Amino acid sequence: MTRIGAAVIGAGVVGLAVARRFARLGLETVIVDGEADFGTWTSARNSEVIHAGIYYPFGSLKAELCVRGKKLLYDYCYARDLPCRQCGKLIFAATPGQGVALDAILAAAEGAGVTDLRRLDAQEVRSLEPLLGCHEALLSPSTGIIDSHAYMQSLLGEAEDCGAQFARQSRVTGLSRRRDGWGVHIDGEAEPAAIASLVVNAAGLTAHLLARQTQGLASGHVPQVRYARGVYFTYSGRAPFSHLVYPVPVPGGLGTHLTLDMAGSARFGPDVEWIDEIDYSVDPARHVGFLAAARLIWPELEPERLVPGYAGIRPKLSGPGEPAADFMVSGPQDHGLPGLVNLFGIESPGLTASLALADLVAEKLGLGWEEDIDASR
Structure with a gap:
């Protein structure tokens, strides 16, 4: 044997x-x-996002290993000329009332050892991303993307x-x-x-x-273990954004956000759907919901260019409504x-x-x- x-x-x-x-x-x-x-x-x-470590509770493995792992991962990629880019991320508050959520994110990030976040007002956001309308935002400069x-x-x-x-x-x-x-x-x-x-x-x-x-x-x-499926819709055509763009988080996930791949193509997602079996199907009928969420980030996008992409499933140790x-x-x-x-x-x-x-x-x-x-x- x-x-x-x-x-x-x-x-x-x-x-x-x-x-x-x-x-x-x-x-x-x-x-x-x-x-x-x-x-x-x-x-x-x-x-395919290299996360900064800003969402996770102080003292958690997620916080500790994300902050440490981010540095290790960038070092690994740079030493081997692997495709990655430290493009930065904006977490935006669409309304004044969502500023409280940004306060909580900023406090959690600092507690986890992430000290490079910057708070931006609407004008500062527009100087970075002219098409993103919001009340204010957090800039995470150490967030990036990678060819996984x-x-x-x-x-x-x-x-x-x-x-x-x-x-x-x-x-x-x-x-x-x-x-x-x-x-x-x-x-x-x-x-x-x-x-x-x-x-x-x-x-x-x-x-x-x-x-x-x-x-x-x-x-x-x-x-x-519970399964949370997240669907992505992709945008056919180059998006006019250079940063990743996230809304404030929602229960079960980080909200439908805009991310970029190494070629500059955009995708929106994931949403959150609790399922019982491993199933990667994407229902084209979800286009209506994705279009509404995408327009919160990019009001001028062309609806017909937003098409079903793919789905991922997270193995979660907590269920709906649980911490x-x-x-x-x-x-x-x-x-x-x-x-x-x-x-x-x-x-x-x-x-x-x-x-x-x-x-x-x-x-x-x-x-x-x-x-x-x-x-x-």
């Missing part, structure tokens, strides 16, 4: 960052995913350069405890395909389902099982925090933190 140093389950951006981290430490690492390619779920269906596919390709390439292997179309359906590690079971097979000394469950939307099939893991260490939950990174110190880390609720800002999350996973397993993120090896 094959014995390996580490199995990373899930080839999304966090799983790839963890695998790269392990491989650089010299661990014989296998990335296992049920799909034919990497990053086909949550990691490929988001806004290029980033994931780089993570996988560096992991493979250090000896990691990518086991595609191999769905992990269970983990069994062994005297010398963890049995990794593929596609319901009774016998494990490999024995791994370390296992990281980074399966994203299905991490909780795999955790339920992990021998010895008490049910109290497996959270309830937003933190990331859950559960290691041996938490659940009592050696060599196992489970990651639950890794939604936004998971892309931004990916390298910092990889460090935290390594720390949970006693492997320490990485200091040379700028190096290609």
Whole structure:
């Protein structure tokens, strides 16, 4: 039977960052995913935004890892000439009454260690974005955008350069405890395909389902996960904006916002819809609601150019009307099982925090933190 140093389950951006981290430490690492390619779920269906860390409660993992991860991610991309741009973001109050929401955002950001936000009046906003009408706004200069596919390709390439292997179309359906590690079971097979000394469950939307099939893991260490689908509509044609533009947040998300890709194309979204099953469908009938939300940002946009784009799904640890939950990174110190880390609720800002999350996973397993993120090896 094959014995390996580490199995990373899930080839999304966090799983790839963890695998790269392990491989650089010299661990014989296998990335296992049920799909034919990497990053086909949550990691490929988001806004590709490098977040500044301004929305998350002081002391939370989201706040800590987003702020740390943002720096790591920019350094990583700049050192490798990967496509990214620190374009900045405007969070706008459409009416005077929404100024209170900006107050709360500013206070939370400063508490989380984000000290570069600037408050702008309507005239200052128009000097940056002439077509954005609002009462006032916050400017986040360290927010940016990234080509998430290029980033994931780089993570996988560096992991493979250090000896990691990518086991595609191999769905992990269970983990069994062994005297010398963890049995990794593929596609319901009774016998494990490999024995791994370390296992990281980074399966994203299905991490909780795999955790339920992990021998010895008490049910109290497996959270309830809810799915929140967010739909995006894209705009065919170049948008006259150079910054990302966000309204004040709404329950369950950050509101329908305008983001840009590396080519300058615009997309609006995501909205928030609570669903029970993984379903990426986009209903064209949602155009009416998206048009109304988009016109709050860009009143002059041409309606026929706003077309259905794609949908993403967030694995959330809190439901409608509940306080937003933190990331859950559960290691041996938490659940009592050696060599196992489970990651639950890794939604936004998971892309931004990916390298910092990889460090935290390594720390949970006693492997320490990485200091040379700028190096290609």
